[in-house]
Amino acid sequence: MLNFIARRCATGLLMLVALSVLIFILLRLAPGDPIDAYINPSVPMSTSDLETLRDRLGLDQPLPLQYLAWLLAAATGDFGYSIQRSGVLVLPLVMERIGPTALLMGAGLVIAIIVGIATGIYSAVRRNAWPDIAMSVLSFVGISSPAFLTALLGLYFFSVLLRWAPSGGMQTAGAPFSAADVLAHLILPACLLSIGHAALIMRYMRASLLEVLNQDYVRTARAKGVREFWVIIKHATRNALLPVITLIGSTIGIAVGGAIFLESVFNWPGMGLLLVNAVGTRDYPVIMGATLVIGACVILVNILTDVAYAFVDPRIQVS
Amino acid sequence: MTVAGINTAEPVHKTKGPLRRALDRFFENRAARAGLIILVPVLIAVSTYHLWWPYGPNAIDLKAMNKGPSAAHWLGSDGVGRDVFARLMQGGRISMLVAVCSVAISTVIGFFVGAASSFGGRVVDATAMRFVDLAMTLPPVIFLLVLASIAGTGIAPTILVISLLSWPVLSRMIRARLMELRERDFVIAARGMGAGLPHLLFRHGLPNTIDILVVYATLQIANAILLEAGLSFLGLGIAPPEASWGNMLNLARSTVVLEQYPWQWMFPGAALVLTVLAINFVGDGFRDAFDPRSDLN
Numbered sequence: 305m306l307n308f309i310a311r312r313c314a315t316g317l318l319m320l321v322a323l324s325v326l327i328f329i330l331l332r333l334a335p336g337d338p339i340d341a342y343i344n345p346s347v348p349m350s351t352s353d354l355e356t357l358r359d360r361l362g363l364d365q366p367l368p369l370q371y372l373a374w375l376l377a378a379a380t381g382d383f384g385y386s387i388q389r390s391g392v393l394v395l396p397l398v399m400e401r402i403g404p405t406a407l408l409m410g411a412g413l414v415i416a417i418i419v420g421i422a423t424g425i426y427s428a429v430r431r432n433a434w435p436d437i438a439m440s441v442l443s444f445v446g447i448s449s450p451a452f453l454t455a456l457l458g459l460y461f462f463s464v465l466l467r468w469a470p471s472g473g474m475q476t477a478g479a480p481f482s483a484a485d486v487l488a489h490l491i492l493p494a495c496l497l498s499i500g501h502a503a504l505i506m507r508y509m510r511a512s513l514l515e516v517l518n519q520d521y522v523r524t525a526r527a528k529g530v531r532e533f534w535v536i537i538k539h540a541t542r543n544a545l546l547p548v549i550t551l552i553g554s555t556i557g558i559a560v561g562g563a564i565f566l567e568s569v570f571n572w573p574g575m576g577l578l579l580v581n582a583v584g585t586r587d588y589p590v591i592m593g594a595t596l597v598i599g600a601c602v603i604l605v606n607i608l609t610d611v612a613y614a615f616v617d618p619r620i621q622v623s
Numbered sequence: 624m625t626v627a628g629i630n631t632a633e634p635v636h637k638t639k640g641p642l643r644r645a646l647d648r649f650f651e652n653r654a655a656r657a658g659l660i661i662l663v664p665v666l667i668a669v670s671t672y673h674l675w676w677p678y679g680p681n682a683i684d685l686k687a688m689n690k691g692p693s694a695a696h697w698l699g700s701d702g703v704g705r706d707v708f709a710r711l712m713q714g715g716r717i718s719m720l721v722a723v724c725s726v727a728i729s730t731v732i733g734f735f736v737g738a739a740s741s742f743g744g745r746v747v748d749a750t751a752m753r754f755v756d757l758a759m760t761l762p763p764v765i766f767l768l769v770l771a772s773i774a775g776t777g778i779a780p781t782i783l784v785i786s787l788l789s790w791p792v793l794s795r796m797i798r799a800r801l802m803e804l805r806e807r808d809f810v811i812a813a814r815g816m817g818a819g820l821p822h823l824l825f826r827h828g829l830p831n832t833i834d835i836l837v838v839y840a841t842l843q844i845a846n847a848i849l850l851e852a853g854l855s856f857l858g859l860g861i862a863p864p865e866a867s868w869g870n871m872l873n874l875a876r877s878t879v880v881l882e883q884y885p886w887q888w889m890f891p892g893a894a895l896v897l898t899v900l901a902i903n904f905v906g907d908g909f910r911d912a913f914d915p916r917s918d919l920n
Binding site: 579 | 753754756757760761762763764765768769770771772773845849852853856857858859872875876878881882885888892895896899900903
């Protein structure tokens with residue numbers, strides 16, 4: 305097990321390095337002098353200071369060495385300054401956005417998992433009854449409709465027409481912090497974020513459970529006189545959950561994409577909004593920092609689901 | 624005598640070719656037919672609207688600003704008095720153009736990377752596939768945003784960004800198929816007779832991967848439409864005044880438009896979902912039709 309975790313972590317680290325190389329090359333292709341990123345605009349700088357900085361960042365050296373210098377700086381947490389917000393360091397700017405995004409995505413995922421698995425089980429058990437067909441159609445629409453459209457429709461119906469939920473932000477402006485207030489702001493975007501994911505999980509859960517229900521051990525359990533409810537929950541669902549766990553891990557990237565759109569529709573102060581604004585204003589240091597942090601988080605979640613999968617299904621470690 | 628004569632004269636009716644059978648299967652699929660029934664009128668309307676619709680996408684009617692649907696403007700008009708229906712059609716044209724071009728480019732890239740991976744030796748294969756791993760693990764939207772920040776807005780940059788993003792999955796499928804093909808007797812025979820790489824790729828590789836390419840390209844067009852709409856929605860893809868479904872939806876980011884002029888964003892949204900659904904149905908139909916096992920079901 306330890307061996308497996310170590311190997312998985314090593315590939316994760318390699319991927320992170322590869323990602324940083326990729327982002328580095330891409331952003332060096334972008335117009336502008338890269339040194340701009342490391343100048344604090346609110347502090348005046350002499351030409352000799354500028355040369356020292358250029359030297360330290362290795363900007364007069366070939367690209368691979370530049371990359372190493374940038375990587376060393378980044379490893380110590382120095383991503384430079386935001387170009388658009390004068391004097392603001394990139395790292396704290398990115399770090400303070402992790403919390404809200406994690407909250408939104410976490411809530412969305414929990415809702416998606418609960419709803420997806422429950423409806424998936426129901427659909428598989430009552431196969432081809434009308435609720436199953438209705439849910440299959442709904443899940444197809446859910447997978448096909450883009451996050452920004454569901455976000456807009458949700459905002460329009462629940463905030464504008466029905467006035468059930470606040471229309472954006474994470475807290476009421478000017479009000480003191482309260483958990484209930486954040487929850488009220490959270491619930492609508494989290495539910496909307498979960499739609500696509502819940503639809504996907506439902507389809508996988510249904511297919512996987514249908515397969516398991518045909519297995520011999522399920523028939524054996526029924527023959528022994530186990531109540532149908534327990535056959536489904538204990539014997540079938542536990543085994544049908546395995547592929548669903550991998551699905552959740554491997555689609556986390558899609559969830560991040562959805563979160564970006566939801567954050568920009570609901571003005572949720574997370575990583576996605578930061579990244580979109582940075583791209584809009586060509587704030588390259590922030591783009592780089594945010595991309596790396598998001599990439600690292602996605603890779604970490606992937607490792608965690610792989611490890612979780614290995615715990616649940618011991619067969620996986622052999623291969 | 625006569626029986627034998629008939630048999631030799633018309634063997635065509637006895638056995639249909641694989642392509643013909645695939646097409647038959649496609650048209651027997653109800654969802655695929657429904658997809659076509661939606662898609663064909665949409666395509667016709669989008670490509671011919673300038674012949675029968677009185678307004679242009681950027682023509683301004685100052686007497687109709689932010690007016691709801693009416694007999695003159697079927698889907699209403701927007702904040703500067705442009706006809707929403709005309710913009711919807713023009714937006715569809717742009718969306719389709721971006722989608723088709725980017726899918727064409729990414730299909731070519733995907734095919735060649737897959738080919739290089741399966742014929743190019745171990746090192747090329749390992750590098751390419753690790754890169755594909757990376758691209759598949761990370762959120763596509765992130766790459767989309769980074770690329771868009773460099774490429775800028777407009778039709779050509781958007782096509783470039785989307786096509787650079789979409790090939791990894793295809794290249795992996797092509798690689799798997801070509802790897803399998805490489806070991807087949809007819810390919811080994813062709814090699815033994817001295818066939819070069821172009822012959823192997825285009826005479827044997829291409830016809831045997833055409834099913835993957837067609838299915839991928841169809842489904843990817845739906846995906847590309849969504850990517851374009853997403854980018855334009857964030858203000859990074861097609862820039863106004865050019866219309867696209869995404870940047871029409873972008874109008875709804877202003878609270879006033881969202882609340883008071885829903886026709887300005889609901890129609891492009893509906894067109895987007897309907898088109899994407901239809902293309903997905905058609906793509907799924909192709910996939911089932913090309914799968915020879917589907918005859919058994």
